[in-house]
Amino acid sequence: MVGLSYSKRVAAAVCGTALVAVATACGTSNTSESGTSSGKLEVVATINAWGSIAAQLGGEKVHLTSIITSPDTDPHDYEPSPADARTVAEAKVFIENGVGYDAWAEKLLAANPGAGRTELNVGKQLGVPDDGNPHQWYSPDAVSRIVDVITADYAKADPADAAYFEDRKKTFENTTLAKYKGLVSEIKTKYAGTPVGASESIFSPLSDALGLNLITPQEFLKAISEGADPAPADKATIDQQIATKALKVYVFNSQNSTPDVQAQVDAAKRQGIPVTTVTETLAPAGATFQDWQSGQLQSLADALHTATGK
Incomplete structure (x- = not known):
């Protein structure tokens, strides 16, 4: 449901004074230079399809949060909370699906700018048009391409661990995804x-x-x-x-x-x-x-x- 009806629902969820309040609440995050108080790279994905992949590629070097996780939730109808906005504000790597699927994410990013944050819009990365199919995690080719991009984004955000991330990618592609x-x-x-x-x-x-x-x-x-x-x-x-x-x-x-x-x-x-x-x-x-x-x-x-x- 990524058409006009969805856009209207999302607009009601994140606009106006509510979004201003969220932005203010997110302005006092206490994170380390690596993105989290634990010293791990703070990574946020809007949906857990990409979040699961990102977590496995990051291993022990990242702390991954997926915003939408419940199988009982229709992501098309999701309304983000102030807690979601705080999570986004703390991210050093942010992964959104794009193609209108999680349009609320762009509003949260705009309201909560993060210095040095790396942002991956999957749809844009793959060249999917605005009216295209947002469900690209069901494309094995798209998954392979995004695995490469996430690994590169991790290396950019945490250059000291670039070799570790490359090893994780190889294992994921050759062993983890074998079945x-x-x-x-x-x-x-x-x-x-x-x-x-x-x-x-x-x-x-x-x-x-x-x-x-x-x-x-x-x-x-x-x-x-x-x-x-x-x-x-x-x-x-x-x-x-x-x-x-x-x-x-x-x-x-x-x-x-x-x-x-x-x-x-x-x-x-x-x-x-x-x-x-x-x-x-x-x-x-x-x-x-x-x-x-x-x-x-x-x-x-x-x-x-x-x-x-x-």
Whole structure:
């Protein structure tokens, strides 16, 4: 939900006198030169998808705070608190998703300027347009590129530990993500071209990476993601796809369900079409990025196997 309706909700959360009060409250932070009283680099991520990656890349040299962590929270609708603003003010490295997904972050940064703070906007770094898909943590290629950027940002913020961060990156890419990368490769090899459906655009980057044929109308995916009403013609197309079993698997974002989406899930199940889920934040909240993603990929692989017999 990164369209106009979301922007209006966010504006109400962080504007006016409330934001001024937050800025004043954040002006007396007592941190060391490295960004925190513990001597570790203070790193803040707006969402825990990037936060988990950043924490693992930083290891014992960083203290990582993710602002949104609960699987029960829809990040599109999140309203930041004064405590969030204080956290942002203390950061030496700040990671936001961008592409309108966490628009409130820009307001907090502007209200709480930090000397020497390194700021990473993932969407801008990847060149995603303002109206593009914000869910880039579902793109393995994007993840790889952002891993490189976070490592470089750590080295910039803490040059003395640059070699340590580079070693962490190599381990993360070659060992930590091995199962995740293996599942991506396996699914692409076995199931490329398989027609699938989805409830919204969160699945699109992963579908592209896996070579699946996502046949749900793109405008429907975008509408649900942005909290808009989908066109009746698009809903009719999906109903027909499900009724004729034109799609093999339906992928459902369980953190963004609407009556239209729930009707599709129910219809798919009645037709015997396997339904698998994805989420926008780590599930469970304490999971690592790789365990969360690998679990979802394995569920998708199982659903594709059930549907195709491969």
